[in-house]
Amino acid sequence: MEMDQSCPGTVEPILEILDSKWMILLLYELFNGNRRFGELRRRLHPISPKTLTDRLRLLEEKRLITRTLYPGVPLHVEYDLTVAGQGLQPIFAAMWTWTQEYGAYLRKESDKAEEETGTVM
Amino acid sequence: MEMDQSCPGTVEPILEILDSKWMILLLYELFNGNRRFGELRRRLHPISPKTLTDRLRLLEEKRLITRTLYPGVPLHVEYDLTVAGQGLQPIFAAMWTWTQEYGAYLRKESDKAEEETGTVM
DNA sequence: CTCCATAGTTCATTTTTTGAAACTATTGCA
DNA sequence: TGCAATAGTTTCAAAAAATGAACTATGGAG
Numbered sequence: 001m002e003m004d005q006s007c008p009g010t011v012e013p014i015l016e017i018l019d020s021k022w023m024i025l026l027l028y029e030l031f032n033g034n035r036r037f038g039e040l041r042r043r044l045h046p047i048s049p050k051t052l053t054d055r056l057r058l059l060e061e062k063r064l065i066t067r068t069l070y071p072g073v074p075l076h077v078e079y080d081l082t083v084a085g086q087g088l089q090p091i092f093a094a095m096w097t098w099t100q101e102y103g104a105y106l107r108k109e110s111d112k113a114e115e116e117t118g119t120v121m
Numbered sequence: 122m123e124m125d126q127s128c129p130g131t132v133e134p135i136l137e138i139l140d141s142k143w144m145i146l147l148l149y150e151l152f153n154g155n156r157r158f159g160e161l162r163r164r165l166h167p168i169s170p171k172t173l174t175d176r177l178r179l180l181e182e183k184r185l186i187t188r189t190l191y192p193g194v195p196l197h198v199e200y201d202l203t204v205a206g207q208g209l210q211p212i213f214a215a216m217w218t219w220t221q222e223y224g225a226y227l228r229k230e231s232d233k234a235e236e237e238t239g240t241v242m
Numbered sequence: 243c244t245c246c247a248t249a250g251t252t253c254a255t256t257t258t259t260t261g262a263a264a265c266t267a268t269t270g271c272a
Numbered sequence: 273t274g275c276a277a278t279a280g281t282t283t284c285a286a287a288a289a290a291t292g293a294a295c296t297a298t299g300g301a302g
Contacts, residue, residue, distance in 0.1 A: 036248085037249050037250070038247090038248065038249070049251085050250090050251075050252085053249090053250065053251080073248090074247040075247090075248060075249075076247095076248060076249080077249065077250090
C-alpha cells in the first residue's frame with residue numbers, strides 16, 4: 001500500500017472529518033438516503049440540533065455534501081453526498097471488513113471484569 | 122460493500138480507537154517499525170508522555186499491540202502490532218487512496234478567505 | 243394575526259480530552 | 273551510595289467538544 005516513504009499525516013484530513021462524535025453514524029444515514037434535517041435528527045437521537053448542524057456544516061464546508069433548500073410549506077432542506085462524499089465508501093468498507101475479521105477479538109468491558117477476577121488469565 | 126441492512130454503528134468500535142489525537146500518527150510509526158517508548162515520543166514530539174501512555178494502553182487493551190519488557194540496563198520496552206493491529210492497514214490504505222483522489226478537492230482555510238472576498242464564487 | 247411544521251440558532255453548562263511539570267521505578271555500574 | 277538512562281505515573285489546569293433548553297425564522301392555512 002506504500003505509505004512508507006512519504007506521508008506521515010497524509011491521511012489526517014479525513015480523520016478531522018470522521019473523528020468527531022456522530023459523524024460516522026451521520027454518514028451512514030446519508031449513505032442510506034436519509035437526507036433531511038429532522039429525519040437525521042430523529043434517527044440519530046439524542047443528538048442535539050446544534051451538534052447535528054455543526055456536523056452538517058463541516059461536511060458541507062469540506063464539500064462532501066451539498067445543502068439544498070426547498071421553499072414551500074413547510075420548507076425543507078436536503079443534504080446529498082457529493083462524488084467526494086460517496087468516495088468515502090471504500091473507507092467504511094475497509095472498516096467493516098476489519099470489524100468482521102477482528103471485531104470479535106476486541107476486548108470488551110466485560111472482559112476486563114473477567115481478567116480482574118482471574119476468570120480468564 | 123453491503124452495510125445497508127444490518128449495521129448502523131457496526132464500524133464505530135474502530136473509530137473509538139482511531140479518533141483520538143495522535144493515534145493515526147502513532148499507528149503510522151508502529152507500522153513503520155518504531156516500537157520503543159522514547160523513540161515514539163521523539164518522533165511524535167511534542168506529544169506528552171501521559172498522552173503517549175494513554176494511547177499505547179488503549180491499543181494494548183484493544184489488543185492491537187503487545188507490550189514487551191526487556192529487563193537490563195537500561196531496561197526497555199517494545200510495542201508490536203498484533204495480527205489485528207496489522208489488519209488495520211487496509212483502512213489506512215483506503216484513506217490514503219481517498220486522499221489521492223479527493224484530497225485536493227477538500228476546502229482549505231485559504232479557500233474560505235477567497236470566497237469571503239468574492240474572488241471565487 | 244395566530245398556528246403549525248420545518249429547520250435551524252444561541253447561550254450557559256457539563257463532559258471529555260489534552261497538556262505541562264514534577265515526580266517514581268528499575269537496573270547495574272563506578 | 274549515588275548516578276545515568278529508560279519508561280513511565282501523578283496531579284492539576286487548560287482547552288475543546290458536546291449537551292440541553294429555549295428561542296428565531298419562514299410561509300401558507302385558517
